[in-house]
Amino acid sequence: MDNSFASLPPSFYTRLMPTPLPAPYLVAVSEAAAGLIGLDAAALAEQQSLDILAGNAVPASAQPLAAVYSGHQFGVWAGQLGDGRAILLGDVATASGPMELQLKGAGLTPYSRMGDGRAVLRSSIREFLCSEAMAALGIPTSRALSIAGSDQGVMRETVETSAVVLRMAPSFIRFGSFEHWSSRQKPVELKVLADYVIDRFYPQLRAEANPYAAFLAEVTRRTAVLMAHWQAVGFMHGVMNTDNMSILGDTLDYGPFGFMEAFDSKHICNHTDQQGRYSYGMQPQIGHWNCYALGQALLPLIEEIPAAQAALDVYQPAFAAKMNELLRAKLGLATEQEGDPELMDAMFSLLQENHSDFTQFFRTLSNLKTDTDEPDHDLRDEFVQRDAFDAWAARYRTRLRAENSNDAERKLAMDKVNPKYVLRNYLAQIAIEKAQNKDFTEIARLLSVLQRPYDEQPEHEQYAALPPDWASHLEVSCSS
Template identity: 75%
Template structure:
């Protein structure tokens, strides 16, 4: 199979036409391949080398359409920064269709493929800069084991695109079982279209949650399962210091997968109030706010599903799973990050004390947890790599003694603990400066850094001594980098 003859099944296109607009991508001139994810390619039955042909490149940018494809742009609405924004939709994304894989159906979508009826004031394009960021972060999150959409490829063109400056266009091929969002349901609720709302819910349940069809109230069961998945996903984000940056309801996947990589960021020096999105001037989507915003978004979905659920009490019961699910999952993840094999009284205070000292010293989040595995339970000998992360070393020493006592309390073995901790505390994450270096090289048609980072981030927990420079502190100039909703 090649990209040019994908056997698309077009499940979403089987819904009534009110759910989408069928249209072709707008061609881009002189396309060139920037990058391909080998693991994503194999997931959909492609050999990576086959995507380097000119025919494949034309397909991956949307200039050539497979015979079995029924390209379309979906309609949806949403709350943006907490305010109802009305109709949105795929303003620059075009769904090619879905194909069967060993892991179930997988939709392929072109992001940046041209104007659609939902483009509003936009031009329907994505730029090379944002496309590389989305491509790398999609695959990096997969490498970290976090639920996410995938990215198959990036193809560029020299066609100019106006943003803050003139940039060049690119298209990312994104992959997910579905790109249906919370806002997809909100669209029909706020437009008072109960029949369409039910059709969409029945489609999602039948295709992605078939076990829920036998529940007494399948729609309440759907809300509960989506709420659980969302809570777990955001717990994963918090545990690796990931910030989404624009958690609008139209950017929330009905499958609980990380969706729409725009102004994201991974934490450098720890600051619970850090805002990674320059457009977020009120800090709604700061690191510390992500868990509660996830809950808020589930409430927005619940409001949309209420006509189907029928009872406020059942709706509330479904939502009530969020906080305990998040708390349970983040607790498990943090215990694993600290190498604790049991839960004991006082662990909450130990964790709170850790984040207080990280906050006060703005210690590097990723480096701290990776180095923590080298701490010895017996005493402070060898603590220097950890102590050096803190301006207030006595404050760290005080916490470290409590941690050591906790380790000794469960007879923790240093070697076994280090092995386990290094499997959950990544050595490598996609810091903003790393993506920026790759982008600047790619803008000069040098794609070697994109390829290097892709390979690095597929194995974020491995030592990779040949890539040690990527595990160092970010350069000083990286603090001046700014990402926003513009792409």
């Protein structure tokens, strides 16, 4: 294990050891994540490994530290933040590049502010499952290796048990890492951080006339692409603060997230977000806003406002291009034709007016036949306004016929991009409630299902079901 971040000046972090987790036990392990760093998932259950996963011991070569950063929270400048409960152990070499290992919930740090430095089992299970589910969906994301639990109580709205997630990403540097030094008018430190990130992750940008402007443009492009991925699968992050935005375009810091069920572009998955700043429909705009915040932070290095603006102008075309690409694939359209945007807009209006289930709609749509104009009852029954659906379906059939779409081939293609299984809140809640009673089998079962989101899995059909009535009362917030 190395720790390249520790090569930065001491002002970027505080070195400290994790706080031991009393009497830890293993809650879950991701075999897929373990494979990324060359570990045997079965061996992680051994006591020596468990001690590391819980923060009770660290590898001999680790250099544990908590990083400092700042950021905008809900659009308001929050000043200094930092790793208030996360400790970076270091990074390991993999076939696809370095992978940092970080313990979340590992105890107090100098950046904990009013927090206790711990994570609760509830939110740890949600982060673990969603990290791995998003990876299986093909969406850029941090990964989660394991959850270690403890009976140690921590106070949130009520007393809950604590846990530690070992999560992994090529880097945990955020937009807020740059905002920190810019806000403090520390151009030397700002340049050190930018040079570190460029040299480590974007070395090709060194050949550009203005590497810092090129860096902003590439981060902006990656962020736009990530937003398109989120929108296309119906994922809502819930807390798109600048301190939660990855400098590599990965999904980072899973908190009060949600997957769209009954479609509503104004849906808010975070109970704390009373104003709807981070609603589903706002996510692309907020992604762009966050890039502007990063651009403002990098301006002392870019030096020229037009160059920074040109870099930020990458966002809208990159988002539109990726979103159109993803939507065409979801609709099974092999070509791009005039009128496609109107067809897609009409589809979203139909979903909005009928509040149809987002995941089930796209999955079922692959069954539509082009060789008949008869209504498709399985599809139209998902809509209150069946005549409105029939009218849209007629347009869709005409569009498919225009490119001589083959029903069987199109179904195969659509089922590879429209998941049958996503991490619905009620599924996570069932796993959480069982785990709180020391039954961890549902976490493993659900993880197994979510790692094959595009497969039919008839033995797990119940995991694709619409949420039960009680699920409408579930609330997730920034509390964890």
